[in-house]
Amino acid sequence: MPEQFDLLNETPVRPELEDSAALLALLDSWQAAGWLRPLDRALAGFLREQAPDCPPLVLLAAALVSHQLGHGHVCLDLAATLQTPDFALSLPPEGAESVDAPLPSELLQSVALTDWQVALARSLVVDSEQPAEGVRPLVLVGQRLYLRRYWHYERDVVSALSERLQAPLPVSDDFAEQLQQLFTDSKHAPDWQRLACALAARGRFSIITGGPGTGKTTTVVRLLALLQAPAVAAGQPLRIRLAAPTGKAAARLTESIGRQVGQLQLKDELRDAIPTAVSTLHRLLGSQPHSRHFRHHRDNPLALDVLVIDEASMIDLEMMACVLAALPAHSRLILLGDKDQLASVEAGAVLGDLCRQAEQGYYSEQTRDWLEAVSGQSLAAAGLATGDAEQHLIEQQTAMLRFSHRFGSDSGIGELARAVNRCDAPGARQLLHSGQFADIHQRSLNQPADPAFAACVLGTDALPGYQAYLQLLKSQRPSADTPAESDAWQAWARAVLNVFDQCQLLCAVRKGDWGVDAINQRITGLLHARGLLPAAQGWYEGRPVLVTRNDYALGLMNGDIGIALRIAEPALKPGDPERTALRVAFPRNDGSGGIRFVLPSRLPEVDSVFAMTVHKSQGSEFSHAVLVLPPARNPVLTKELVYTAITRASKHFTLLESRAGVFEEAVRTPVRRISGLLLN
Numbered sequence: 001m002p003e004q005f006d007l008l009n010e011t012p013v014r015p016e017l018e019d020s021a022a023l024l025a026l027l028d029s030w031q032a033a034g035w036l037r038p039l040d041r042a043l044a045g046f047l048r049e050q051a052p053d054c055p056p057l058v059l060l061a062a063a064l065v066s067h068q069l070g071h072g073h074v075c076l077d078l079a080a081t082l083q084t085p086d087f088a089l090s091l092p093p094e095g096a097e098s099v100d101a102p103l104p105s106e107l108l109q110s111v112a113l114t115d116w117q118v119a120l121a122r123s124l125v126v127d128s129e130q131p132a133e134g135v136r137p138l139v140l141v142g143q144r145l146y147l148r149r150y151w152h153y154e155r156d157v158v159s160a161l162s163e164r165l166q167a168p169l170p171v172s173d174d175f176a177e178q179l180q181q182l183f184t185d186s187k188h189a190p191d192w193q194r195l196a197c198a199l200a201a202r203g204r205f206s207i208i209t210g211g212p213g214t215g216k217t218t219t220v221v222r223l224l225a226l227l228q229a230p231a232v233a234a235g236q237p238l239r240i241r242l243a244a245p246t247g248k249a250a251a252r253l254t255e256s257i258g259r260q261v262g263q264l265q266l267k268d269e270l271r272d273a274i275p276t277a278v279s280t281l282h283r284l285l286g287s288q289p290h291s292r293h294f295r296h297h298r299d300n301p302l303a304l305d306v307l308v309i310d311e312a313s314m315i316d317l318e319m320m321a322c323v324l325a326a327l328p329a330h331s332r333l334i335l336l337g338d339k340d341q342l343a344s345v346e347a348g349a350v351l352g353d354l355c356r357q358a359e360q361g362y363y364s365e366q367t368r369d370w371l372e373a374v375s376g377q378s379l380a381a382a383g384l385a386t387g388d389a390e391q392h393l394i395e396q397q398t399a400m401l402r403f404s405h406r407f408g409s410d411s412g413i414g415e416l417a418r419a420v421n422r423c424d425a426p427g428a429r430q431l432l433h434s435g436q437f438a439d440i441h442q443r444s445l446n447q448p449a450d451p452a453f454a455a456c457v458l459g460t461d462a463l464p465g466y467q468a469y470l471q472l473l474k475s476q477r478p479s480a481d482t483p484a485e486s487d488a489w490q491a492w493a494r495a496v497l498n499v500f501d502q503c504q505l506l507c508a509v510r511k512g513d514w515g516v517d518a519i520n521q522r523i524t525g526l527l528h529a530r531g532l533l534p535a536a537q538g539w540y541e542g543r544p545v546l547v548t549r550n551d552y553a554l555g556l557m558n559g560d561i562g563i564a565l566r567i568a569e570p571a572l573k574p575g576d577p578e579r580t581a582l583r584v585a586f587p588r589n590d591g592s593g594g595i596r597f598v599l600p601s602r603l604p605e606v607d608s609v610f611a612m613t614v615h616k617s618q619g620s621e622f623s624h625a626v627l628v629l630p631p632a633r634n635p636v637l638t639k640e641l642v643y644t645a646i647t648r649a650s651k652h653f654t655l656l657e658s659r660a661g662v663f664e665e666a667v668r669t670p671v672r673r674i675s676g677l678l679l680n
């Protein structure tokens with residue numbers, strides 16, 4: 001029997017919603033057009049096999065939950081989907097071919113929310129009452145539909161965090177004095193770094209969020225000194241571990257934490273007990289080949305007392321659940337990150353969800369009194385909202401750093417990032433347009449072959465592009481008789497990689513004329529045509545590549561960037577002439593400045609990386625970041641995407657627009673990630 005849908009709704013029910021075979025045929029055509037992943041379609045097919053009576057609307061919901069996971073949403077929000085189906089589902093995707101099949105908006109026109117909920121609640125493949133006791137593959141909570149696994153992750157994260165947030169830990173009697181000693185250089189009132197340090201010192205869970213250069217690393221180094229001092233004095237140093245979601249982010253933190261620890265006025269014994277090596281989360285948890293399970297979990301917890309995770313905006317829900325499960329109960333977890341950055345590509349926006357109210361503070365009177373007492377500062381003029389200790393559980397352990405020491409009011413990058421963050425599109429445009437700041441630039445592009453694009457890609461002395469690293473590659477190449485074992489090859493590779501890092505094109509999308517794939521091809525062709533690259537296909541010297549899959553055997557992580565270089569190789573046998581070979585040079589990412597050379601054929605999956613998505617650029621910094629916006633409106637064009645791109649730039653930011661107005665549209669659109677991660 002077909003389900004009855006909204007009887008008052010005159011719109012005829014589409015045949016695909018009355019017949020499962022017709023629905024699966026429609027999903028097939030969506031998949032063929034690249035609208036759905038094979039995985040999404042397969043889930044609907046699998047459920048139909050398991051439960052042949054499963055109504056088409058339930059099969060459709062299953063395929064859509066899976067599709068939404070692929071777009072970073074932990075669940076399918078039925079109401080949001082019915083309100084603006086094509087937009088909520090990001091269909092059709094940017095650059096996808098047209099397809100002779102109805103759009104989600106046409107398909108769902110006749111469907112009412114309550115009918116969809118009832119159909120799901122009645123279905124044998126959905127648990128809607130007491131899901132914890134069920135085993136069905138889908139879980140319905142109100143208007144949110146989950147795959148069971150993700151519902152579990154969300155529930156596990158909420159319960160582990162609630163547990164960690166229960167009672168504050170005691171601090172020593174001279175805590176206020178110690179804080180004072182560590183923050184003698186406070187220049188701002190209130191000094192949020194000192195407040196953040198105090199909050200983190202009293203909790204088994206805390207968040208320190210802030211934009212670029214607000215002093216997250218500075219604060220955490222002092223916090224570690226504060227926590228470690230009594231432990232070292234007692235002869236039982238804390239086991240502290242530092243981690244980040246990607247190799248690139250880990251390398252950056254290794255460098256900055258090493259510098260900061262070196263600058264602190266501490267006794268050697270204490271300084272030596274503060275680690276500076278940062279590992280990736282995958283390595284910390286012990287990833288295992290061909291398995292999503294880690295070596296460390298609830299029954300084999302990590303041997304540590306304090307875990308600091310930087311760039312926490314990149315942690316997805318599954319990873320957060322795995323980290324929390326692997327932590328010993330007594331340990332402290334401190335998350336550092338910029339809540340306003342894009343979330344991970346994977347499902348879930350954990351930091352953003354947890355920091356929803358960080359701006360307003362929402363400290364309870366008790367928390368505020370305690371903070372004022374230990375920090376000796378007043379919060380009266382800080383403009384914070386007053387919260388309730390139980391209702392605003394997470395807020396009691398969250399501090400937002402508000403002053404950028406890197407990008408002050410004289411920095412166009414800082415001002416632009418702040419305007420974008422406020423969704424102030426006219427203000428952001430005015431900053432770009434006025435010429436008031438020498439570090440931010442804008443260019444309009446009329447068509448893909450626009451000469452302004454080529455000029456930007458090649459670069460100038462003042463505004464780095466890709467010409468510089470290719471010229472350096474040629475001009476500084478060690479002479480042909482340099483022995484294979486000479487350090488000169490490493491030094492050359494390091495110099496080429498460093499100069500390459502000065503500029504990076506960032507795209508919002510993968511497909512279409514202004515997507516990563518087309519732009520990579522266009523730049524390769526352009527550099528080849530100018531004689532800067534020897535070829536435009538396959539492997540050639542100068543090709544920059546991005547690793548897109550972890551390879552533990554090679555020690556390469558998703559996100560690592562290398563460049564193909566022709567280097568000397570030892571002779572096969574004594575007396576033979578030395579040979580040359582194309583190898584891909586990667587930085588060792590361990591703070592040593594070392595380079596490793598890998599044969600191209602041994603590499604895991606890689607892409608050329610003259611352009612990368614903004615998502616992939618997280619955790620990286622470039623002297624000159626160039627953001628390319630495509631013309632079509634797309635749900636990925638959000639203010640978080642623009643903000644993330646701007647904050648990748650350390651010296652210059654350029655906006656390349658393929659249509660007037662697209663920047664404003666993006667800045668006005670805050671990201672919507674659907675999840676139910678609420679602790680209060």
Ligand SMILES: Nc1ncnc2c1ncn2[C@@H]1O[C@H](COP(=O)(O)OP(=O)(O)OP(=O)(O)O)[C@@H](O)[C@H]1O
Nearest residue numbers: 185210211212213214215216217218219256405406
């Ligand atoms: N209270 C302070 N007074 C003066 N300079 C500071 C202060 N805090 C941080 N800085 C400086 O500002 C710069 C950025 O600090 P830090 O690296 O700690 O920020 P961050 O928030 O971790 O930055 P990132 O954006 O790289 O994550 C550093 O050079 C640091 O020395």
